[in-house]
Amino acid sequence: xxxxxxxxxxxxxxxxxxxxxxxxxxxxxxxxxxxxxxxxxxxxxxxxxxxxxxxxxxxxxxxxxxxxxxxxxxxxxxxxxxxxxxxxxxxxxxxxxxxxxxxxxxxxxxxxxxxxxxxxxxxxxxxxxxxxxxxxxxxxxxxxxxxxxxxxxxxxxxxxxxxxxxxxxxxxxxxxxxxxxxxxxxxxxxxxxxxxxxxxxxxxxxxxxxxxxxxxxxxxxxxxxxxxxxxxxxxxxxxxxxxxxxxxxxxxxxxxxxxxxxxxxxxxxxxxxxxxxxxxxxxxxxxxxxxxxxxxxxxxxxxxx
Amino acid sequence: xxxxxxxxxxxxxxxxxxxxxxxxxxxxxxxxxxxxxxxxxxxxxxxxxxxxxxxxxxxxxxxxxxxxxxxxxxxxxxxxxxxxxxxxxxxxxxxxxxxxxxxxxxxxxxxxxxxxxxxxxxxxxxxxxxxxxxxxxxxxxxxxxxxxxxxxxxxxxxxxxxxxxxxxxxxxxxxxxxxxxxxxxxxxxxxxxxxxxxxxxxxxxxxxxxxxxxxxxxxxxxxxxxxxxxxxxxxxxxxxxxxxxxxxxxxxxxxxxxxxxxxxxxxxxxxxxxxxxxxxxxxxxxxxxxxxxxxxxxxxxxxxxxxxxxxxxxxxxxxxxxxxxxxxxxxxxxxxxxxxxxxxxxxxxxxxxxxxxxxxxxxxxxxxxxxxxxxx
Amino acid sequence: xxxxxxxxxxxxxxxxxxxxxxxxxxxxxxxxxxxxxxxxxxxxxxxxxxxxxxxxxxxxxxxxxxxxxxxxxxxxxxxxxxxxxxxxxxxxxxxxxxxxxxxxxxxxxxxxxxxxxxxxxxxxxxxxxxxxxxxxxxxxxxxxxxxxxxxxxxxxxxxxxxxxxxxxxxxxxxxxxxxxxxxxxxxxxxxxxxxxxxxxxxxxxxxxxxxxxxxxxxxxxxxxxxxxxxxxxxxxxxxxxxxxxxxxxxxxxxxxxxxxxxxxxxxxxxxxxxxxxxxxxxxxxxxxxxxxxxxxxxxxxxxxxxxxx
Numbered sequence: 005x006x007x008x009x010x011x012x013x014x015x016x017x018x019x020x021x022x023x024x025x026x027x028x029x030x031x032x033x034x035x036x037x038x039x040x041x042x043x044x045x046x047x048x049x050x051x052x053x054x055x056x057x058x059x060x061x062x063x064x065x066x067x068x069x070x071x072x073x074x075x076x077x078x079x080x081x082x083x084x085x086x087x088x089x090x091x092x093x094x095x096x097x098x099x100x101x102x103x104x105x106x107x108x109x110x111x112x113x114x115x116x117x118x119x120x121x122x123x124x125x126x127x128x129x130x131x132x133x134x135x136x137x138x139x140x141x142x143x144x145x146x147x148x149x150x151x152x153x154x155x156x157x158x159x160x161x162x163x164x165x166x167x168x169x170x171x172x173x174x175x176x177x178x179x180x181x182x183x184x185x186x187x188x189x190x191x192x193x194x195x196x197x198x199x200x201x202x203x204x205x206x207x208x209x210x211x212x213x214x215x216x217x218x219x220x221x222x223x224x225x226x227x228x229x230x231x232x233x234x235x236x237x238x239x240x241x242x243x244x245x246x247x248x249x250x251x252x253x254x255x256x257x258x259x260x261x262x263x264x265x266x267x268x269x270x271x272x273x274x275x276x277x278x279x280x281x282x283x284x285x286x287x288x289x290x291x292x293x294x295x296x297x298x299x300x301x302x303x304x305x306x307x308x309x
Numbered sequence: 310x311x312x313x314x315x316x317x318x319x320x321x322x323x324x325x326x327x328x329x330x331x332x333x334x335x336x337x338x339x340x341x342x343x344x345x346x347x348x349x350x351x352x353x354x355x356x357x358x359x360x361x362x363x364x365x366x367x368x369x370x371x372x373x374x375x376x377x378x379x380x381x382x383x384x385x386x387x388x389x390x391x392x393x394x395x396x397x398x399x400x401x402x403x404x405x406x407x408x409x410x411x412x413x414x415x416x417x418x419x420x421x422x423x424x425x426x427x428x429x430x431x432x433x434x435x436x437x438x439x440x441x442x443x444x445x446x447x448x449x450x451x452x453x454x455x456x457x458x459x460x461x462x463x464x465x466x467x468x469x470x471x472x473x474x475x476x477x478x479x480x481x482x483x484x485x486x487x488x489x490x491x492x493x494x495x496x497x498x499x500x501x502x503x504x505x506x507x508x509x510x511x512x513x514x515x516x517x518x519x520x521x522x523x524x525x526x527x528x529x530x531x532x533x534x535x536x537x538x539x540x541x542x543x544x545x546x547x548x549x550x551x552x553x554x555x556x557x558x559x560x561x562x563x564x565x566x567x568x569x570x571x572x573x574x575x576x577x578x579x580x581x582x583x584x585x586x587x588x589x590x591x592x593x594x595x596x597x598x599x600x601x602x603x604x605x606x607x608x609x610x611x612x613x614x615x616x617x618x619x620x621x622x623x624x625x626x627x628x629x630x631x632x633x634x635x636x637x638x639x640x641x642x643x644x645x646x647x648x649x650x651x652x653x654x655x656x657x658x659x660x661x662x663x664x665x666x667x668x669x670x671x672x673x674x675x676x677x678x679x680x681x682x683x684x685x
Numbered sequence: 686x687x688x689x690x691x692x693x694x695x696x697x698x699x700x701x702x703x704x705x706x707x708x709x710x711x712x713x714x715x716x717x718x719x720x721x722x723x724x725x726x727x728x729x730x731x732x733x734x735x736x737x738x739x740x741x742x743x744x745x746x747x748x749x750x751x752x753x754x755x756x757x758x759x760x761x762x763x764x765x766x767x768x769x770x771x772x773x774x775x776x777x778x779x780x781x782x783x784x785x786x787x788x789x790x791x792x793x794x795x796x797x798x799x800x801x802x803x804x805x806x807x808x809x810x811x812x813x814x815x816x817x818x819x820x821x822x823x824x825x826x827x828x829x830x831x832x833x834x835x836x837x838x839x840x841x842x843x844x845x846x847x848x849x850x851x852x853x854x855x856x857x858x859x860x861x862x863x864x865x866x867x868x869x870x871x872x873x874x875x876x877x878x879x880x881x882x883x884x885x886x887x888x889x890x891x892x893x894x895x896x897x898x899x900x901x902x903x904x905x906x907x908x909x910x911x912x913x914x915x916x917x918x919x920x921x922x923x924x925x926x927x928x929x930x931x932x933x934x935x936x937x938x939x940x941x942x943x944x945x946x947x948x949x950x951x952x953x954x955x956x957x958x959x960x961x962x963x964x965x966x967x968x969x970x971x972x973x974x975x976x977x978x979x980x981x982x983x984x985x986x987x988x989x990x991x992x993x994x
Contacts, residue, residue, distance in 0.1 A: 038799050041790050045808045048846045052823035059826050112722050115715050130723065136953050137730045137946035138907045140923050144930060144942065145729030148736055155732055189726065209381050210414035212401040215431035215479065224427070228418045240814075247816025250909060254930065264818055271822060271914060277829075284822050291816070 053288070059281035069277055077282035091286070094246060094262040097177060101184035102192070102241030108185075109193040110234055114226075117200040128197050135190050143251050146183045150174040150255065175257025183255050184245045191244065192237035199233020200226070232302040239298045247287045263287065330354035331515050332378060332483055337387030339373050339539075347373040349539035351387070355483075355517060360509045362526040363519045365536035366562065366683050374536070375485050375519045379408045392482055402431070407476035408485045412492070413468045415460040421447070421471055422456040428479040446474040449508070466497050470504075477512060484509075486518045490525065502529055523563045527551065535559045542680060551602075554677055560600035561682040567606075567644050568682070569599045569674075577671075583640035586617045589671035598679045605673035606646040608635065608659075612668030623663045628652075635659060637667055730946055737939035755940040762937065768925035775837065775921055776905035779844035780898050786845075787852025788894065792886075794853070795860045810854065812847040817910025820846065825914045836917035843915040844908060848901035852894070859893035892960060899956045903949050 063072040081087050116127045134142065149155045150173040157173070160166045173179060203226055211221040249264025256262065263283050270280030332355040339348040348370040355361045363371040376382045377389060380401035388397045396404050407428070415424050422443055429439045447453050450470040460468060469489055476484055486505075490498045506529050509516045520526055526533045527547040534544045535558070543555040554560035557568055569581035576591040579599065586599075612618050621639035626648075633648045646667055652658050659665065738751045759765055794806060812820055821843065828839050867889070871881040909923040916924045922945065929938050 034797065034799065037793060037797060038805075040786070041793055041805060041809070044786065044790075044849070045805055048824075048842070049808050049811050052820075052827050055826045055830060056819075056823040108718075108722060111715070112719055115719050119715070131726060133950065133953075134726045134730060136903060136907075136949045138923070138942065138949060140907070140909050140926060141733060141942035141946050142729060144938070145733045148732055148939075149729060186725070186729065189722070204414075206410055206412065206414040207416065209379075209401065210408070210410060210416070211427075212381075213379060213406075213408045214428040214475065215402045216427075217402055220431060224430075225416055225418075243814065243816060247818050248910075249818055250927075267818055267822065271825065277826065280822060281826065284819050287816060287819055291814075 056281050056284050056288075059278050060285045062278050064276045064278045066275075077279050080279065081282050081286065090261065090263060090266065093177065094264075095290075097181055097184065097262060098242050098245035101181050101188055101245045102238050104181075104185045105188040105192045105241050106196070106234060106238045109189050109237065110196045113193055113197040113200050117197065124201075128193075131193050132190050139187065140250065142187055143183055143254050146179065146186065147174065147255055150179050150182075174255060175260060177256070177260045180252050180256045180260040180262070183251050184248065187251070188241040188244055192241050195233050195237030195240060196230065199230040199236075203229050235298055235301045239294050242294060243291050246290060331357040331392055332517065333390045334374070334378070334384075335388045335390075337374075337377065337384040337389065339370070339377060339382065340385045346539055348377070348384070351539070351541060353534060353541060353544075355515060356532075357515055358513055359531040360506065360516045360518065360529055362530035362533035363517065363536060364521070364523055364526040364533050364563070366521055368538070369536040370539040371519045371521075371536045372487060375408075375487055375517065378483070378517065379406055379485050380404050405482045406485060407479065407481040407483075408487065409469070409472045409476050409489050411487045411489065413460075413472040413489075415468055415471060415475075417460050419459075420456065421452070421458050421460075421463075424460070424471055425474045425478055427475060432479065442478055446478045449477070449511070450474045450504075465492055466501065469493070469501065473505075473508070477508075481514065483515045483517060486516060488520050489518075490520075490522075498525075505529065527563065535563060537562070537680060537683070542678075553675055554600055556678045556680040557598045557600065558680040558682055560675070560677050565603050565645055566600045567603065568677075569601065570596070570679075571599050572596055579674075582642055584619065584642055586669075586674065587671045588674055592676065594676075598677050599674040600677045601669060601673050601675070603634070603645040603647050606644065606667055606669045608646050608648045608665060608667050610666070612666050615668035616671055618666060618668030620664060620666050623659055623661055623665060626652075626659055626661060633659065635665075637665065639667070733939055733946075734943045737943045739939075755937050756944075759937045759940045759944070764925065765922075765937070765941065768920055768922045771837075771919050772906055772922040775840045775844060776902050778841045779848050779905050780902050782841065782845045783848035783852045783901055784894065784898055786849045787897070788856055788890070790849070790853045791856040791860060791890075794857055809850045811850075813850050817908070818914070821911040821914030824911075828915075834917060835915050836919075839915040839917070840912055840921065843911045844905045847911075848905060851901050851904070852897040855897035855900070856890050856893055859890050863889045892963060896956060896960055899952065903952060906945070906949060 059069065060077055061073050061075065063070040063074055063076065081091075112131070113128075116124050116131075120127045147154075151157070152169040152171050152174070154174075157166070157169050160170075207225055207229075208221060211225045212218075216224065247264060248262065249268045252260050252262045252265045253268065256265065263286070267280045267283050270276045270283065332353070334351050334353040337348055337351040337353075338346070340346050351370070351374060353374070363374060365371045373382060377384050378391075380396070380399060380403075384397065388395055390396060391405060416427070419427070425443050425446055426439045429442060434442070443456075444453070447455065450473050452467065452470050452474065455463070455467070455471075460471070463471065472489075489505075490501055493501060502525065505516070505518075518526070518529065527550075530547060532544065532546050533550065534541045535550060535556075536542065537556075537558045543550055543559045545553075545555075550559060550563055554563065554566070560566040561568060569579075569584070569586075571579035571581045571586075573592060573595055574580050574585070577588045579586055579588060579592070579597075581599070588599075607615060619639045621637040621644070623635055624638050624643060625636040627634040628651065630651065632650065633652055635646055635648050637644050637646060644667070648657070648659055650657055737755055738753070790809065794802065824839065824843055824846070825835070828835065833839060867885055868881050871885045872878075876884065907923060908921070909927055912921050912924055913927065920928065922941075926938055926941055929941075
């Protein structure tokens with residue numbers, strides 16, 4: 005579309021012929037313009053993460069933080085058996101939730117894009133609408149449903165599959181996975197829907213025209229072209245789940261704790277900020293790793309015009 | 310060059326009886342959900358091995374017709390057959406027809422070789438054979454050496470040739486082309502016209518070419534169908550359509566013409582507004598439309614020997630290089646005519662406001678069926 | 686018919702029956718999948734809304750009887766009310782900050798070419814993609830080091846850190862798709878940079894900005910992950926409700942959720958309706974133009990042809 009604004013600002017670029025003062029003034033003006041954004045990014049993104057890193061390398065001293073540099077926190081984190089299990093469980097929960105969400109969202113997005121015709125946008129919006137009921141509510145609702153005298157129990161009792169209230173459905177890992185999957189689906193749907201919607205109709209036609217059945221068209225044309233969107237969706241879901249603490253707190257109980265639960269304690273009752281910071285850094289590192297994997301995946305794909 | 314009413318001219322259907330065409334449409338109607346009728350009771354027979362054009366303006370139904378032949382749309386009513394087999398119910402991948410899309414529709418994630426090989430891959434041809442065929446096909450469209458390129462690295466003309474190669478590689482019975490030259494600039498378009506014509510002759514299969522550009526249609530096709538508002542108004546060779554248009558629309562859309570709404574004064578005399586003209590054959594109808602091509606109108610002294618001669622004033626002169634198009638007003642009616650040469654000689658000069666003499670032979674008038682013109 | 690022909694006919698027949706059967710069963714499976722997903726997504730909120738009318742103290746079935754008790758208790762609860770006001774205050778402030786900085790940043794990114802533009806953009810977007818908890822604790826440690834106690838300022842900063850990039854990118858997207866020659870024409874007519882911004886640029890991004898602000902506001906009202914760490918004694922609505930759930934329970938919570946959910950939904954629906962109506966004219970004329978292109982007029986460019994199909 006052209007960047008006339010930039011071009012117009014470029015038009016006033018001093019050349020070597022201009023005086024040193026003019027050139028300095030130009031550089032100064034441009035720096036001044038960019039300064040607020042630079043300041044914002046430094047103050048609100050770089051510094052907080054830097055501080056988090058520092059805190060993770062400092063020592064906890066009964067409620068206050070001693071600025072003693074050490075890697076104790078990390079040693080605790082990766083050395084202890086308990087934490088190992090916790091990290092593994094968190095990873096498992098995140099992968100399974102994001103995985104199920106993707107497995108569900110992709111086919112639904114495909115059907116909406118291909119078969120809903122005029123109503124596809126409405127249908128897509130209807131999947132996103134539950135996001136506006138509020139995150140807390142969506143998680144809490146599962147407590148109602150899975151609870152001892154909750155909806156699921158009453159339903160199963162009434163059809164005779166169980167007798168009496170069962171505490172089996174709540175306060176464990178599966179309930180966390182179920183809830184997180186529920187939370188994640190609209191986000192994954194958004195990404196896969198966008199990817200599927202970008203495949204132009206004439207590519208389906210050209211493939212069919214060349215002799216490909218619907219399945220062959222999907223395998224050879226649609227899937228390669230939408231794969232990046234699926235990967236992005238999965239990565240978003242994973243990131244949401246991995247760093248979550250609300251869900252395990254509400255429906256996880258004792259056997260469904262995740263890394264986030266420890267952070268909650270660390271910054272709360274346990275008052276061990278450095279440890280909490282170390283876990284925070286772990287989460288960041290995992291996220292960045294996923295980001296790198298994602299970027300690798302999507303860079304190998306060709307653009308659609 | 311006679312002016313017999315169009316009803317007497319044998320139609321293509323009569324010349325090529327049903328069952329002999331490689332593509333046949335029988336009473337095909339296509340209606341869209343909103344109530345819009347794109348194609349209206351269409352009967353069409355396309356003979357084998359021809360370069361056949363579907364010519365018409367936007368909304369004439371030509372693209373819908375093409376898409377129905379390809380299988381992307383189903384006719385609301387009617388049957389479509391390919392080589393005498395009814396394919397109306399068949400999906401595109403079960404028809405022996407290939408399409409070259411308007412925007413080429415190359416798969417962006419596959420390189421040239423993979424794009425061209427795709428139809429053969431779908432038919433389960435062996436890898437070795439595929440490699441050989443791809444090489445052949447690329448050579449035929451002069452794109453050897455481009456195997457590893459991706460579509461977004463190719464120019465428009467190159468993409469189109471790859472689209473052609475992909476469409477031809479599976480040796481379909483019919484090749485459908487949907488306004489393939491529209492996105493190219495003029496010089497490229499002109500050279501591609503020749504490439505396509507040569508290709509069709511070499512490969513020998515039927516090409517069905519959809520376009521709104523009458524110049525393209527006239528230059529390239531062996532036969533063409535003029536479509537308007539969902540129906541075929543005339544089918545014929547370019548010469549037939551140009552010299553003996555069947556309808557007023559065809560006359561006005563293909564080349565330029567002057568249309569006269571005439572009332573009969575006597576079997577061989579017609580009056581159109583303030584102009585009286587002689588016809589060269591008896592006409593029975595009371596009212597009819599006559600089409601007179603600008604190139605059949607004689608300008609200048611030579612017109613004095615013609616039966617229909619008039620004098621009028623020049624309203625405008627358009628310099629076309631090898632000739633001039635002039636607009637003359639005769640008895641209140643404006644006509645288009647051509648004056649030969651660039652008009653550089655002193656005697657040839659025609660200026661705006663000049664009085665000139667024009668005329669035409671009675672055989673120049675062609676009686677056409679009134680179907681409106683493409684501007685209405 | 687010869688035996689060969691019969692065999693061919695029968696095989697073709699069974700193939701088409703099999704094909705039709707599999708096509709129908711796939712269609713049914715697909716339909717079942719889509720329906721169950723929609724049900725799955727909407728069931729929990731509906732259940733919550735239903736339970737908000739339950740007269741029982743505990744979240745169980747069956748209901749003793751239906752009641753509005755919890756709604757009235759809710760609306761009379763002073764703590765709930767102050768939480769709502771606090772949320773509104775924080776939300777509006779954060780959005781205001783976000784709007785000012787967001788538009789400024791969008792213009793800067795769009796207009797200015799400077800070294801590291803992509804890096805700055807990525808960093809600006811970081812709070813949007815960071816898990817809320819990480820964002821919360823990273824800001825918290827900074828505030829602690831500076832000696833700032835959690836309170837209104839920290840909450841607003843926390844919200845603004847992701848609302849600003851949200852507004853920036855939505856407005857930036859809009860800037861990228863508007864015709865750049867409009868501003869050129871404005872200057873050609875004699876308007877200076879500031880007047881051009883006010884009369885030409887701003888109206889162009891007005892709608893996108895409004896939408897982004899409303900989106901940011903709803904995100905702020907719903908926000909818990911970040912806010913929990915940054916809130917002081919007085920909590921925002923989600924923080925207050927979280928406290929209710931965790932440390933004591935009151936069925937008011939269901940009613941609260943239903944109200945919040947309903948309110949946010951209405952807000953977003955209302956905005957969308959306004960946006961749709963406002964753009965209806967331009968969408969209609971675009972639709973007509975698209976129809977004309979589809980009917981076969983030669984596309985002006987490759988992009989035009991691709992868009993028309």
